[in-house]
Each structure stands twice: as C-alpha cells, then as structure tokens.
Amino acid sequence: MKATHPTDVAVITEGDFLKFREYFYRKTGIHFDESKRYFVDKRLVERIETTGAADFRTYFMALRFDRGSDELQHLVNAMTVNETYFFREAYxxxxxxxxxxxECVKRKPSGDRVRIWSVPSSTGEEPYSIAIYLLERWPGIDFHDVEIFSSDIDTAVxxxxxxxxxxARSVANLPAAYLEKYFAKRKDGTYAISRDLVSAVDFSRVNLTDPADCRRFRDIDIIFCRNLLIYFDDVSRRLxxxxxxxxxxxxxxxxxGHSESMSRISSLFSARRFPDALVYQKPVSGDKK
Structure with missing residues (x-):
C-alpha cells in the first residue's frame, strides 16, 4: 500500500518543512523536530486550504511578507498543543x-500585592485552579490582595x-464541593466557571522568548511555567x-513541569525543596546560591 499524505491538495516537501520550521522557530521559539513532521504538515495543509493559497510556496511567501495579515497568529494557534485540566500537578x-x-509575603512591604503569573494559560484551567486554591486553602487571602496574570501565545485558547x-473531563479532579461552588452545569453537559473567577485573572498574549512581550511582568512572586519549555530548544529555553x-x-x-529541570537550562535560579515540591527561586541579593 502506498503511504498517504494528510491531503492530496498540497504536498509539503522536506525542503518546505525545513524552511517553515526555521521561520516558525524565529517567530515563536518553538522547535519542531522530525517526530512532529506529520503534525506540522497536517496543520500547514489545513492553513493553505483555508487561505486559498495554490501551494506551500504561495502560502509561505504571503505569510512572510504580508505584514497586515493575521495569518501568522492563526498559524500559531493551529500549531500549539493545549492539553490540561483543573488541579493538574496539584502538589x-x-x-x-x-x-x-x-515566604513571599514576609519579604514584601506592607500593603504590597501578591503577584502570580501562569504561562502558558492554555484554556484557563491552571490560573483558575490557582484562584480556587487561594480562596479555599490559603488563610493569607483574607489579609493580602492578589493579582493573577495568565498568558499564552495562542489567542484562541x-x-x-x-x-x-x-x-466533565476537565473538571474531574475538582472536589465536588468546589465544582458546586464555582461552576454551573449547563444543559449540554459542560461546566461554566463563575464570572467572578474570570474577572480575577488578567489574560494576555505573550511570547515568552520575546523581551518586549515579557517587559510588563515585573515583581512577580510566583511563576507557574509548566510543560512549555519542553517545546523549546536549548537557546529558547535559556532565553x-x-x-x-x-x-x-x-x-x-x-x-x-514534573519532567523539566532548570538545572539543565540556566544557573540563574536556586533549587528549593519544600515538603510538597521542588521549585526554583530567584536569589535575594546577598543570599548564597
């Protein structure tokens, strides 16, 4: 039997794949190795067909030189994988x-807000999990204002x-009491989260390898960046x-994320082992690393 391509309308050659891979890496920091070839080809062909381009060459020329187009963002949305659920890696x-x-609030000036950043946001399960944890399990929430930021390169998510x-799968790990308190079940079987929680999170589009995108985030107390760096190469991870x-x-x-280690990426951080988890800390001036 002859192997089939994702579609017969457009064919992505090895040269096309390499050109696209290099371009997408420069724009996003995300590197696709050969094991992702079928996935990349399939998504590329879908975008070629959607835009009505005759072939890869025509599509790629327009992508690179049509500055007024939103196609790059549509392509980023198609190429990023978003798989998550509430209370993932809850430890x-x-x-x-x-x-x-x-520990963070002990270092802060009186009245200073706690700032938490979740990146990537994906479809919101992580930042909303953080908000629920703060409301239900942190006594300090009664004494400190908290800002939750959440970012992703994918505007669709x-x-x-x-x-x-x-x-139902997304909320399966939530205690029944939390599900009842913060969600409303719809007739179609999905669960709508409280609008108060939605308004508690500041969502924004951010490319973590772009210094201009990251500049607005300063004086953050805790960053959750889980299972994102695995999609970067060494240079992008360090950046x-x-x-x-x-x-x-x-x-x-x-x-x-549980499979990621900062020790293999950068020496800037110090590892801290708490009873519940190993995390990484930005040293305080004068602290020994």
Missing part, C-alpha cells in the same frame, strides 16, 4: 499555599479561557528562563 499548588506564599466553559528571572521579585519562585 505544586499545595506548595504554593503551604510554603511559597508565606485565551478566548476559550475567558469564555470559561469546561468538559525564556532569563525573561522569567527578570520578571520575578528577588526571592520569588518558579514552578516547572
């Missing part, structure tokens, strides 16, 4: 309310996060780490 949220937050509608380091307040914390 880090436990660490946040048991250890990290109390940011829009979905702000709509706040979730499948993202540097931007997060600059965004953190001295003594602030960074949480990575």
């Amino acid at each position: 880090q949220f436990d660490c946040m309310v048991h250890n990290m937050l109390d 940011l829009a979905a996060a702000q709509r706040g509608a979730y499948s 993202a780490a540097e931007h997060m380091f600059e965004s953190l307040r001295p003594g602030g914390f960074l949480c990575l």
